[in-house]
Amino acid sequence: MPTFSLLEEPWIPVRRLDGEAVELSWREVYRQAADLADVEVESPLTYSALMRLLVVGLYAALRDEVTQANRAAWWATGWPQPAVEAYFDQWAERFDLFDEAAPFFQDPGFEFKQPSTPAGLAPELASGNNRVLFDHRVDGDAPPVRAAAAARWLLTHQLFSLGGGNGPISPRYGKHPNLRTAPAALGVTVFVQGETLGQTLLLNLAPRRTQAEPLGQPIWECAFPAPRKHTVSGLLGRLTWPNRTVRLVTDATSTDAVVTGIYTAQCTDWPVTSPVGDPYFAWRLTTKGEPIPLRVTTGRALWRDSSALFGISGQDAARAEGAKPQRPWVLAQAGVLYDLLDRAGRAPEAEWTLVAVGMASDQSKIELWRHEELPVPTRLLLGDEGAGALAVIDDAVQQAERVFDALRTATRALAAELVKPGSTAPGADDKADPKQVGSRVAAWNIDAAYWGQLDAPFRALLAGLDKAETALTAWRAVLERAADDAYAQASALAGLDPRALRAVTLGRQAVTRSWRFRPKKPKKGSS
Structure with a gap:
């Protein structure tokens, strides 16, 4: 039986500060973060999925230590890596992609009579009903996929799968729910980017709105849920929501870490109509003043929605008198961090960058995706000057x-x-x-x-x-x-x-x- 530890095997593509492109293990990304420029993948959705995962991993290890004061201190020293190492040592068995008892982000006992092609995990590949927008292979052409790529596809599939289609019947669970869109796919995700990947992860390690807000558990600390049986477990559970019941298929008689097929169906519907509380979402206001996630629109550049990306009143508030725009939580907390660094005489010299990632979809098919970057001028982060x-x-x-x-x-x-x-x-x-x-x-x-x-x-x-x-x-x-x-x-x-x-x-x-x-x-x- 093959094994593939996400903690020890290289699978996350990154770019070093000198421009070299490499793949690193999950642990090594944290260890070398100060010498890395960014995550380097072609798919904007996979970029967003990996960034969310890297932040959640830090949050799960550091938990209540994630405060504004500590972030300001870690800006110079880095986060406490020994605490991160100890956390991953504790949960190491949960990060094997092919573990028989608890494969990462999968249901170990799930199957159908016949597996589907691995390409069904990757939104950029042609498979089933997917449009041939980014790839021109067909299902019959799909070769086995190496474990590193399959891990990235699995993560993207869980966080950004789309709804549409009837639920199949599996031997273990019977009738599955109809396919539903994953919560992270409901809007535009916003990240704040620094000069290094280490700075970027700190900028997006945004403290909770209040200490009373539960952190909960990421999916790998839990037994994978049966369909319809999962509930939101705080912030970390929200950010690692298991939208699909999935299992990767491999050749059990071989030691080669490759995926030859997949089983996938709907797991548990997201229990709310909007991903309220997602710290990485940009929001716009309805005519009634209610916040809803910003979506990518075909033919419309994201900067035209700066009112949502930067939290500007604009026309939204004009249509809904008295409504206040919501700045993305991660950007608001980046402003607080900048203020702390500025008061300590350690304000960053280089401007940060706002990265916006999203997709436009129609009836379970991706029409287009976007990865846009805008500079975040220092003035935007400072009180009255920012206004x-x-x-x-x-x-x-x-x-x-x-x-x-x-x-x-x-x-x-x-x-x-x-x-x-x-x-x-x-x-x-x-x-x-x-x-x-x-x-x-x-x-x-x-x-x-x-x-x-x-x-x-x-x-x-x-x-x-x-x-x-x-x-x-x-x-x-x-x-x-x-x-x-x-x-x-x-x-x-x-x-x-x-x-x-x-x-x-x-x-x-x-x-x-x-x-x-x-x-x-x-x-x-x-x-």
């Missing part, structure tokens, strides 16, 4: 949205002139068909032409917050150029005949030259 910086960012994003609204108004006016009947007969209907207008505007793809120019300038805006007025002036100029370019692109596609040229002129007159809406004309007889 002022957030207001500048909010203003910048709202300006961009308003200019785009004006651009859309102009292009719709252009399209309407092109497609309307144009009859001058008395009583004839010369109104444009709205469907034809929408189809023409969609074909011009002004969204990509406009928003595609703003990513780098927005990062420059964040870097220039110390001179807010200058930064906003430059930003406004960028918006106007982007709108001009997008309208010019649509105009070029409209054609060169006299009607098209007239339509281009009339469309542009729908808004001002600086891409602001023209004031409405007062009605006759009004004062």
Whole structure:
């Protein structure tokens, strides 16, 4: 029977500070964290899963020692590694991927008549109903998977599996629940990144909201639950929720650590409708002022949702009077840590980075995933200065949205002139068909032409917050150029005949030259 200890065998891909890419064991990542730059994997979901796991491992070992004061002390000295080593020594038998009694994150007695391909664990691979977006192999092509890759896929499968599909019947449990989405997959995950992986793990080792909040147990400290039998066990149980009943299949007669198949089905439904309490989620407000997780939207860059990523009031609070935006807990606690370091004269010289990871899905299929990084200017982390910086960012994003609204108004006016009947007969209907207008505007793809120019300038805006007025002036100029370019692109596609040229002129007159809406004309007889 093969063995594969996640504590001792290399399986976590990382990048050293000198750029070298290597795989390390779980223990070695902690031991060498000060010399590592980051976790280095292609899949954003696997990146998020590994980061969550590494933080939970530290939390499980250090427990009540995770306080703001200790984090500030560990920033210089590192966390107490002997305590981490002792914890993993205590639970070492629970970290073997192929252990017969307690395989890591798996149900040891679970099976079906026939196993599925290992590719079913990895969202980026083509298997079953998965779209062939990232990989073009089919189930019959799937070779055995080495244990290191299977461990990463297993973790990603547990934390980011999607709902959709009826529950199968297994010999051990009978009818399983229908497939449900894992709680970590319900929104955008936010991490704060430092100069080293050690700093990054400390930044995301966010203290609980109150000491009364139970820590609970991570999944490896518990017997793997039967379907429908698991309950939330504090913060650590929440972050290692067993969404699927899984078992990896290997060749019991071989010592080669490879996975040849899998058994998987729904385990226990997440017991709440929203992952409330997840410290790594960004939140937006509903019109009723209720927080819901930010989601990735196709065709929309995550920086456009800076109100949720940074905790800005923005339009959400305007729609829900009196509602307060929620800054991601991990970012709020990073601000507290920065303040402690600053007061001690040890403020970091390099700015931190906000890493946002998420996916857009449709009917159990991943449409796209995102891994975006934004600088976190020091000003954002400091009391009143932070509030002022957030207001500048909010203003910048709202300006961009308003200019785009004006651009859309102009292009719709252009399209309407092109497609309307144009009859001058008395009583004839010369109104444009709205469907034809929408189809023409969609074909011009002004969204990509406009928003595609703003990513780098927005990062420059964040870097220039110390001179807010200058930064906003430059930003406004960028918006106007982007709108001009997008309208010019649509105009070029409209054609060169006299009607098209007239339509281009009339469309542009729908808004001002600086891409602001023209004031409405007062009605006759009004004062």
